[in-house]
Amino acid sequence: MQLHYIEKIRQTNPLIHNITNIVVANYVANGLLALGASPIMADAVEEMEELAKLSSALVLNIGTLDSVKVASMLIAGKAANQQGIPVVLDPVGVGATTYRKQVVAELLQQVKFSAIRGNAGEMAQLAGIDWQAKGVDAGSGAEDVALIAQMVAQRYQCIAAVSGATDYISDGQQVAKITNGTAMFPKITGSGCLLGAVLGAFLAVDQQNPFQAVTQACISYAVAGEIAAKALQPNQYGHFYLGLLDSLAQLDDQKVAEYAQVEVIGG
């Protein structure tokens, strides 16, 4: 029987260290609090190693970069690896500029990630597949998204989560396909970034089963969005932004199990 993830998170309040961007720092912190985790957002080089000792997971998000932040990410990532805590990468807009590609390449070379989460355009870039990307939003292309998830997972020996209308999670062999969610997700900024942080919280409480932890994280988050959207008109994006926090706070493992629409292939 599988872990009751949300219950476990609420019982243990794992400290999730985020090095993230100025756009979503607030939303990610509020989202982790709503879920029951304990967020710390810090990126001073001076405190990265010490924070790795206190934290239960690390989440690196490249949404707004600068050279100082990159240096902090490298130190934090290596320290987290040494401590044996899970590290999540969110390669925001990696296809958009050479700088982002270089930073992500360096992170992937120097840090071992438990999971990488991105939209199809970002993940295709990591898989080395040509995909039309515009800025930080997902592009569209002809490749099979499930395959992209498998390729990223194999290439970087981690769990790959490709977010979109349908989510695909892979450990390189198996692929979980999740059809929960809402079309409102891409209409608010930070919905993907918050999911990246939620992955950190789920991995923190079940490091031994990363595929299951990431899959459950994606299902739970998609269900929270689905429930929040139901109570709203189609384009009440402002209210969805907040409603999603309420929905995360009110979510429990049983509700997730009831709503879950997931199919696992291969393995």
Next chain:
Amino acid sequence: MQLHYIEKIRQTNPLIHNITNIVVANYVANGLLALGASPIMADAVEEMEELAKLSSALVLNIGTLDSVKVASMLIAGKAANQQGIPVVLDPVGVGATTYRKQVVAELLQQVKFSAIRGNAGEMAQLAGIDWQAKGVDAGSGAEDVALIAQMVAQRYQCIAAVSGATDYISDGQQVAKITNGTAMFPKITGSGCLLGAVLGAFLAVDQQNPFQAVTQACISYAVAGEIAAKALQPNQYGHFYLGLLDSLAQLDDQKVAEYAQVEVIGG
């Protein structure tokens, strides 16, 4: 017949590159998404030139400055000029400190702006008029605000938009006077900054008619605020903050035309 701006923005999802402040980055991104544009918030020196090639407009906002960000603004501004995409300046609190005055002077010298948006105090400063300003909020003075708009437009060869209870837009000759809006706007942080970004989105889809694009942007935004405020009690600022996003998402060109209270003088 004039362009259906909002429809055009939703069809083309122009990528708007914002170099903005840590206070409003989230709100500006959410506001652009609600309108139908595609925001990218990035300020790493390393990626400014490449982003200019991907973007349909650039918005420079000096709300929270540092020397690195200023360097990025200069590179991004010049690259945008070279690409021929519109550039918007939001000189937040320019009257407050010598540093802000110097940064804005340098930006105005090195970058050609399509539009400048500010409150009366900020714009008076740019026009070289004495005006009592306190911090980043609009001060009050005896000068004619329409004249300030004209002076800024003439001095910097751009469209000038002076925001306030009444908005004044000028191309140096004509002045559009907009009386839509709500007294709630100055009660939430970032309402002016988001308007600056909205100017970028409107200019992106109609670069040939900047006076009309900026005027329509200001009307549309004021109408969105008016509609959001109507549904609330006078001091529900928190709910107005979010309601404005919903209102932007639900706005269309026809609704804007119905509500518009605008008068164009001169020209």
Next chain:
Amino acid sequence: MQLHYIEKIRQTNPLIHNITNIVVANYVANGLLALGASPIMADAVEEMEELAKLSSALVLNIGTLDSVKVASMLIAGKAANQQGIPVVLDPVGVGATTYRKQVVAELLQQVKFSAIRGNAGEMAQLAGIDWQAKGVDAGSGAEDVALIAQMVAQRYQCIAAVSGATDYISDGQQVAKITNGTAMFPKITGSGCLLGAVLGAFLAVDQQNPFQAVTQACISYAVAGEIAAKALQPNQYGHFYLGLLDSLAQLDDQKVAEYAQVEVIGG
């Protein structure tokens, strides 16, 4: 008879300069606006001295640090001391890392603070008491929280405010114990940081009576939270985040007096 603080703040709109973290900058600005104060969030070294001349209070919050920001804090703090305006310290997560301890020690050495606000874990750290702290959230320990407030106040010759389910305010002799509030406060990010800024606004309008100003600030804020929470279900954290802003905007001194549950001991 005591000052009508909220009325005075709304009449004079004191400019509160905040050097704060990227997580809460937006919320703090919106909260100060809702209260009736005028926020400025700026941390460029170049403008710190000039802003001290314009501002009515300075609030230093160490939530997300870097060496540049620390340099700005020191300049701003000393300039504020020279101008004779109140300075508030919010030592976010000071117990978590050596770097934070060092920065706070340097700030306390070089800047005279009118008030320090933190949770029990943070304030115990400043008092030199062993206290279990995890990250930036309050830990729990066996010491008497009222004593911690007294010790911090005596040690740093300032008003100490220890926030929690019960708030304790001390000037080193007297201790005010406030039982207003709501369990939702720790469930949203920035609720403590905003209170730190609110302290700045109250001190700005009554610098002569800092103990009373800080006590009234804490009561008013706790009452605003209490009223906001009443209208919601227990875990609607998202709506509480915004509802608190509405509640601050709708608060007045009479309502605060009606709701206040405060007891002052000693003195």
